Amino acid sequence: MERMVVIGGDAAGMSAASQARKRRPAQELEIIAFERGDYTSYAACGIPYLVGGLVEEVDELIARRPETFRDQYQIDARIRHEVVGIDLDAQEVEVRNLEEGRTFRQGWDQLVVATGAAPLRPPIPGIDAEGIYGVQTLNDGTAVLAAVEEKPREAVVVGGGYIGLEMAEAMVLQGINVTLVEQAPQPMTTLDPDMGARVADALKGAGVQLRLEEPVEAFQVENGRVTGVQTGEGTLPADLVILGLGTRPRSELARDAGIGIGETGGILTDIRMRTDQDGVWAAGDCIETFHRVSNQPVAIALGTHANKQGRVAGINLGGGYATFPGVVGTAVSKICDVEVARTGLSSREAAEAGFRFTSVVVQSTTRAHYYPGARRMSTKIIAEEDTGRLLGAQIVGLEGAAKRIDVLATCLWNEMTVGEIQGMDLSYAPPFSPVWDPVLIAARKASEKLEAR
Amino acid sequence: MERMVVIGGDAAGMSAASQARKRRPAQELEIIAFERGDYTSYAACGIPYLVGGLVEEVDELIARRPETFRDQYQIDARIRHEVVGIDLDAQEVEVRNLEEGRTFRQGWDQLVVATGAAPLRPPIPGIDAEGIYGVQTLNDGTAVLAAVEEKPREAVVVGGGYIGLEMAEAMVLQGINVTLVEQAPQPMTTLDPDMGARVADALKGAGVQLRLEEPVEAFQVENGRVTGVQTGEGTLPADLVILGLGTRPRSELARDAGIGIGETGGILTDIRMRTDQDGVWAAGDCIETFHRVSNQPVAIALGTHANKQGRVAGINLGGGYATFPGVVGTAVSKICDVEVARTGLSSREAAEAGFRFTSVVVQSTTRAHYYPGARRMSTKIIAEEDTGRLLGAQIVGLEGAAKRIDVLATCLWNEMTVGEIQGMDLSYAPPFSPVWDPVLIAARKASEKLEAR
Numbered sequence: 001m002e003r004m005v006v007i008g009g010d011a012a013g014m015s016a017a018s019q020a021r022k023r024r025p026a027q028e029l030e031i032i033a034f035e036r037g038d039y040t041s042y043a044a045c046g047i048p049y050l051v052g053g054l055v056e057e058v059d060e061l062i063a064r065r066p067e068t069f070r071d072q073y074q075i076d077a078r079i080r081h082e083v084v085g086i087d088l089d090a091q092e093v094e095v096r097n098l099e100e101g102r103t104f105r106q107g108w109d110q111l112v113v114a115t116g117a118a119p120l121r122p123p124i125p126g127i128d129a130e131g132i133y134g135v136q137t138l139n140d141g142t143a144v145l146a147a148v149e150e151k152p153r154e155a156v157v158v159g160g161g162y163i164g165l166e167m168a169e170a171m172v173l174q175g176i177n178v179t180l181v182e183q184a185p186q187p188m189t190t191l192d193p194d195m196g197a198r199v200a201d202a203l204k205g206a207g208v209q210l211r212l213e214e215p216v217e218a219f220q221v222e223n224g225r226v227t228g229v230q231t232g233e234g235t236l237p238a239d240l241v242i243l244g245l246g247t248r249p250r251s252e253l254a255r256d257a258g259i260g261i262g263e264t265g266g267i268l269t270d271i272r273m274r275t276d277q278d279g280v281w282a283a284g285d286c287i288e289t290f291h292r293v294s295n296q297p298v299a300i301a302l303g304t305h306a307n308k309q310g311r312v313a314g315i316n317l318g319g320g321y322a323t324f325p326g327v328v329g330t331a332v333s334k335i336c337d338v339e340v341a342r343t344g345l346s347s348r349e350a351a352e353a354g355f356r357f358t359s360v361v362v363q364s365t366t367r368a369h370y371y372p373g374a375r376r377m378s379t380k381i382i383a384e385e386d387t388g389r390l391l392g393a394q395i396v397g398l399e400g401a402a403k404r405i406d407v408l409a410t411c412l413w414n415e416m417t418v419g420e421i422q423g424m425d426l427s428y429a430p431p432f433s434p435v436w437d438p439v440l441i442a443a444r445k446a447s448e449k450l451e452a453r
Numbered sequence: 454m455e456r457m458v459v460i461g462g463d464a465a466g467m468s469a470a471s472q473a474r475k476r477r478p479a480q481e482l483e484i485i486a487f488e489r490g491d492y493t494s495y496a497a498c499g500i501p502y503l504v505g506g507l508v509e510e511v512d513e514l515i516a517r518r519p520e521t522f523r524d525q526y527q528i529d530a531r532i533r534h535e536v537v538g539i540d541l542d543a544q545e546v547e548v549r550n551l552e553e554g555r556t557f558r559q560g561w562d563q564l565v566v567a568t569g570a571a572p573l574r575p576p577i578p579g580i581d582a583e584g585i586y587g588v589q590t591l592n593d594g595t596a597v598l599a600a601v602e603e604k605p606r607e608a609v610v611v612g613g614g615y616i617g618l619e620m621a622e623a624m625v626l627q628g629i630n631v632t633l634v635e636q637a638p639q640p641m642t643t644l645d646p647d648m649g650a651r652v653a654d655a656l657k658g659a660g661v662q663l664r665l666e667e668p669v670e671a672f673q674v675e676n677g678r679v680t681g682v683q684t685g686e687g688t689l690p691a692d693l694v695i696l697g698l699g700t701r702p703r704s705e706l707a708r709d710a711g712i713g714i715g716e717t718g719g720i721l722t723d724i725r726m727r728t729d730q731d732g733v734w735a736a737g738d739c740i741e742t743f744h745r746v747s748n749q750p751v752a753i754a755l756g757t758h759a760n761k762q763g764r765v766a767g768i769n770l771g772g773g774y775a776t777f778p779g780v781v782g783t784a785v786s787k788i789c790d791v792e793v794a795r796t797g798l799s800s801r802e803a804a805e806a807g808f809r810f811t812s813v814v815v816q817s818t819t820r821a822h823y824y825p826g827a828r829r830m831s832t833k834i835i836a837e838e839d840t841g842r843l844l845g846a847q848i849v850g851l852e853g854a855a856k857r858i859d860v861l862a863t864c865l866w867n868e869m870t871v872g873e874i875q876g877m878d879l880s881y882a883p884p885f886s887p888v889w890d891p892v893l894i895a896a897r898k899a900s901e902k903l904e905a906r
Binding site: 011043045046049054055060061162292302303304305307308323324325326327328329330331332333334339341343368369370371372400402403404405406407409410411413414416420423424425426427428429430431432433435436437439 | 464496498499502507508513514615745755756757758760761776777778779780781782783784785786787792794796821822823824825853855856857858859860862863864866867869873876877878879880881882883884885886888889890892
């Protein structure tokens with residue numbers, strides 16, 4: 001009988017465990033999953049909606065509890081168990097039972113490292129004070145929810161990425177005064193500046209105070225608790241601070257054990273999710289993956305990738321065959337009424353990757369202009385100059401705008417040119433689209449711009 | 454100076470005219486467009502929403518009036534002018550001025566045939582009675598609107614295609630009792646029966662009476678006006694009848710002139726929209742085009758194809774280069790609360806084309822299950838057995854479901870397999886999708902089913 005040990009009980013780890021179990025019964029493969037938090041298999045992306053009150057119970061964010069894994073899958077999922085070391089030679093992990101305070105060793109034949117991502121915490125004075133929260137695990141989420149329920153007056157979000165903006169909206173919904181502090185000229189720097197500016201307008205419209213181009217210099221702390229955020233422009237009062245500065249792969253455990261780490265800081269794997277160590281697999285936010293447009297390694301923390309990668313690891317570990325084909329950098333978010341989406345490379349990323357490119361932005365509507373509920377949307381397309389190949393796209397608009405990014409992600413996946421895209425047979429009816437779909441118009445304008453050179 | 458004559462002043466014809474003008478100024482190319490109806494460049498797809506009262510004024514459906522074409526584009530667009538003959542040898546068309554009743558001949562150097570489609574009117578006794586309407590042109594639309602404004606009590610829709618169903622909804626919105634008579638076991642026979650059954654449920658829920666598997670045998674007529682619809686099961690009272698039996702290419706004029714017609718009844722063109730006659734182009738619902746999945750000719754009446762084809766004709770005629778790449782059979786509609794979409798081949802079409810295939814249907818939601826507004830949706834995927842290649846897809850669901858068909862249309866365009874599709878990087882955030890997008894789940898299930906064979 002073999003034993004599989006999983007480090008991290010969320011999307012990647014538990015997908016791997018479930019898929020392995022599906023292929024190998026309990027008599028053949030024992031599966032133990034260690035999770036340092038209180039929850040397994042949860043929707044971390046749902047945290048802002050829990051904090052904002054759109055989701056009423058933390059339970060709604062939990063897909064499967066440890067009991068379910070034990071009873072239905074014969075997977076021994078143990079919460080409040082933190083793995084603190086990996087011993088490759090002995091094929092053992094060192095585990096701390098956080099409930100009982102004791103540490104023990106657990107042997108494995110197959111190990112899956114699914115340690116997730118950690119919110120970035122730059123060394124700003126005071127950053128470890130109480131009242132300053134990263135938002136990554138469901139435990140983080142319930143901690144912020146508890147803080148919000150104490151009715152703070154002033155919240156400051158530091159950093160305008162997806163999580164930062166979603167949390168800003170959530171706290172506005174809870175009646176808190178929210179200020180967003182961002183060192184760049186726009187929030188959401190994964191978008192081009194012109195598209196990010198549209199998001200800034202939406203945030204202002206929703207009542208979020210924006211402090212752009214203001215790097216945080218220090219946190220004001222009294223009795224160990226945060227009371228303010230100091231920027232170059234002054235001090236903002238703060239009862240509560242959310243860090244939205246991005247994340248990094250939580251790969252220290254793997255690195256310390258001698259498992260190979262890539263240039264992005266993520267664990268290196270092959271397309272079947274094998275690390276460079278026999279019997280050791282990795283999946284989810286802790287790994288480095290491959291960007292199909294830039295052909296560069298990237299570390300992208302996203303539940304959808306984690307699920308897919310965990311599944312691939314579990315299938316392979318269970319004796320099947322599956323591969324993870326990489327990513328094209330697709331992301332979507334809804335900030336108040338505004339939908340925001342991107343795929344591929346931004347202008348900055350395209351330049352960094354070495355591409356020569358051009359771009360267009362088109363204004364359109366989500367439905368035929370005469371159909372009730374037609375809303376404004378802007379679509380930006382970035383295309384390679386010489387070949388016309390699509391390199392990236394961004395959408396900012398109102399209801400019904402953002403999910404169209406998937407068409408462009410699919411075009412990127414297939415290395416289509418804007419000339420090809422403009423002729424595609426996309427669905428049209430007045431409740432869904434103008435007769436020229438915004439995606440087609442954007443591709444057409446990009447194609448015309450390239451031809452006119 | 455050359456002269457371009459356009460037959461038909463709607464999407465295809467006027468797109469061709471506009472694109473030709475863009476490339477060749479009025480001193481170099483004279484452009485005359487003849488339209489037998491009262492309107493140019495209108496949104497025929499918007500007619501059901503005009504009839505249903507969602508669109509208040511017929512003006513909202515008109516993109517450009519003849520005055521606009523004359524004043525802004527130097528295009529001589531003449532409404533109420535019906536072309537009744539094409540003389541290829543003389544390079545002239547014979548035109549009837551419907552206002553004045555006189556007929557004249559007009560020479561051309563370049564001719565664009567854009568005569569559209571005609572609603573099918575099978576030879577059922579009484580079908581030419583007053584009160585029986587096809588819905589194809591905006592004149593048809595205003596006629597139906599006038600009839601609806603007379604407050605009929607009973608309306609019968611014959612045929613359950615897109616237009617039939619959209620008109621059924623429109624008339625329900627106007628407080629009319631609506632019965633849909635369809636000879637097939639389900640409405641919307643462009644879907645597979647299992648998916649069509651979901652549409653039937655939606656129609657019933659909206660208050661439409663369904664009479665399925667009831668072919669119409671005759672129309673009851675009194676004093677030249679329809680009063681009832683006779684089926685094998687009895688007679689339905691009818692103050693108003695809408696024909697929703699589909700359309701055929703309106704290609705008689707071209708055929709009579711000796712222009713080549715394909716097996717579908719549509720005018721033959723090459724990819725640049727040239728017919729088999731020098732200087733004669735064709736575009737829009739009157740032509741035959743190419744289906745990229747079945748590799749068969751098809752005639753599909755859709756505004757989005759007409760616009761693209763007209764544009765291609767105009768660019769080429771104006772000295773540029775453009776091609777129309779064919780279609781994959783994408784269509785979308787909203788019937789009451791239910792969104793319906795399809796792309797590629799249905800099971801019947803796949804069988805007819807000779808494919809060996811399998812299919813799966815998956816139930817999912819439009820958003821994360823815990824996010825407010827998550828709605829049910831069903832996705833069906835049809836894939837080739839030996840290769841796993843996607844052949845077609847269908848979606849029936851509530852708000853936010855249908856536009857996802859575009860991803861699958863893009864996959865078809867690129868001849869992707871379900872195995873490839875399941876790994877794609879589609880956007881995920883709780884307001885937009887479960888963590889596994891319904892498209893990805895469907896592809897995965899299809900892939901698993903093929904592997905399990």
